[in-house]
């Protein structure tokens with residue numbers, strides 16, 4: 151290891167792609183010899199509870215004194231960040247999701263002036279929260295005060311600049327997958343529990359929030375099923391679930407749809423699918439489509455946000471305008487009724503995931519940003535090479 155760092159990481163530990171990316175990054179940095187300190191209100195769910203070398207966990211306790219109508223989580227977090235930064239002599243704090251983490255980091259820095267702050271924007275912290283006039287100025291302030299800012303797609307960088315009128319440099323750091331975890335799993339046995347051999351499997355995985363447009367998944371599936379014998383697997387849970395169940399009943403598809411609820415072994419589950427559907431209204435990147443790609447499964451996605459940077463149209467999946475379920479169904483039928491095309495796309499998926507979005511490349515990019523903000527010149531270390 152050339153120059154190991156002490157890095158604090160704050161993220162949402164129990165939900166969302168931002169927490170997944172932050173935790174996986176922390177694990178990879180620890181493997182590369184850095185000391186990683188998670189500062190969160192719970193153990194990040196992807197961390198697991200087993201001892202891991204170079205990984206430390208600092209729990210944020212929130213004071214709930216009776217005069218508080220709302221326990222001041224943000225202040226407790228900022229205070230913990232500063233304590234850990236001073237006690238452990240952290241070099242930097244990497245916060246994932248601007249609200250409230252970037253502003254808490256700013257406050258912590260006032261109490262630990264040596265600390266550098268790197269903020270990663272993940273999507274809805276800008277596309278939804280920066281539209282809220284009561285938060286907008288604070289988000290802009292936190293971004294401008296960070297020593298480095300990264301965003302998970304070029305589209306998110308564009309939207310951040312437009313919405314917040316920001317001119318500062320923002321580094322592009324795509325989501326990534328660990329190729330040791332995300333690869334095509336053998337699931338021929340398991341598949342027979344869900345579909346007959348002649349049937350295809352379409353899948354959707356999300357938190358079932360309105361932004362995911364899960365009812366578009368049902369409409370698309372209904373059309374596909376008219377031409378191609380198929381099943382739909384829905385993975386995840388969230389507020390739109392009752393609406394989705396209602397739509398499935400209305401369309402008479404109950405016996406063709408399987409609800410799997412929340413699943414941890416995503417690589418295993420995705421490997422069951424022939425195609426993933428991601429018709430989101432907003433999606434700064436679409437981590438789940440990358441997870442699918444790494445398992446050799448193409449995605450039919452909307453043209454929202456950063457999805458077109460991830461999915462190469464007609465090569466690793468298809469892109470359609472938001473809400474155009476007719477076109478999405480047409481693409482699915484084209485793919486599912488042509489085995490040769492499906493095999494070609496599968497290979498293209500594996501190649502793209504491993505070459506463009508591989509863990510080594512993106513981790514190295516984050517490392518370079520850390521060294522830059524710390525003003526450290528490091529001996530050039532071996533460039534990560536990602537390949538099949």
Ligand code: GMT
Pocket residue numbers: 165166167168169171247272273274302325357361432433434435436437438
């Ligand atoms: O998908 C979600 O709604 C969860 C959200 C989050 O807060 O973690 O995901 C965002 O961050 C992910 C990781 O960078 C991206 O892959 C998702 O595209 C992004 N979600 C949206 O922009 C809606």
